[in-house]
Amino acid sequence: GAVVSQHPSRVICKSGTSVKIECRSLDFQATTMFWYRQFPKQSLMLMATSNEGSKATYEQGVEKDKFLINHASLTLSTLTVTSAHPEDSSFYICSARAGGGGEQFFGPGTRLTVL
Amino acid sequence: QKEVEQDPGPLSVPEGAIVSLNCTYSNSAFQYFMWYRQYSRKGPELLMYTYSSGNKEDGRFTAQVDKSSKYISLFIRDSQPSDSATYLCAMRSENYGQNFVFGPGTRLSVLP
Numbered sequence: 001g002a003v004v005s006q007h008p009s010r011v012i013c014k015s016g017t018s019v020k021i022e023c024r025s026l027d028f029q030a031t032t033m034f035w036y037r038q039f040p041k042q043s044l045m046l047m048a049t050s051n052e053g054s055k056a057t058y059e060q061g062v063e064k065d066k067f068l069i070n071h072a073s074l075t076l077s078t079l080t081v082t083s084a085h086p087e088d089s090s091f092y093i094c095s096a097r098a099g100g101g102g103e104q105f106f107g108p109g110t111r112l113t114v115l
Numbered sequence: 116q117k118e119v120e121q122d123p124g125p126l127s128v129p130e131g132a133i134v135s136l137n138c139t140y141s142n143s144a145f146q147y148f149m150w151y152r153q154y155s156r157k158g159p160e161l162l163m164y165t166y167s168s169g170n171k172e173d174g175r176f177t178a179q180v181d182k183s184s185k186y187i188s189l190f191i192r193d194s195q196p197s198d199s200a201t202y203l204c205a206m207r208s209e210n211y212g213q214n215f216v217f218g219p220g221t222r223l224s225v226l227p
Contacts, residue, residue, distance in 0.1 A: 043219040106158035
């Protein structure tokens with residue numbers, strides 16, 4: 001299947017700092033990328049959908065000014081958690097949708113810990 | 116009623132057993148169905164992708180879709196301890212612009 005990478009895989013930061021997470025589709029072009037958050041032993045929670053070259057669509061309850069998403073190219077989307085707080089500590093996973101049948105391929109996830 | 120329902124488990128089976136994982140859904144417009152496997156602290160991995168009704172087989176995995184009953188299944192033959200993971204179903208309609216809707220996942224443990 002197609003490969004999606006995420007960087008970093010793990011990040012620990014102090015409260016109040018901003019953290020950027022990158023999501024790349026390595027061997028295909030993704031017009032649409034998705035950002036999810038997953039708390040321990042819970043299911044995926046869709047945060048936002050981003051289409052290349054346009055503004056992201058955020059799910060209800062997700063603060064767009066706190067979770068900044070940029071989808072600058074067909075292979076790269078970034079999520080920036082601004083002014084992170086301990087309650088933002090979670091597992092953040094991106095996925096990218098290929099064309100045609102529209103399968104979604106997930107990245108390996110980024111574990112964010114805010115102290 | 117949630118759009119996609121899945122028994123969260125945990126489901127424990129002995130090694131070598133046939134495992135049956137299931138999802139039910141309420142939206143009759145769903146046409147595309149996927150199964151993912153997620154190991155702890157990892158991103159989900161796409162296992163099976165099917166369109167409309169019918170069966171699809173890939174190695175030890177068989178995906179089955181029964182649209183009349185709004186019911187999909189994933190069968191794992193000769194289960195191995197390495198199959199221990201959370202299995203997520205996902206589905207969407209023909210409308211390409213719509214996102215996939217995910218089930219909450221079933222935790223499976225295959226005991227050696």
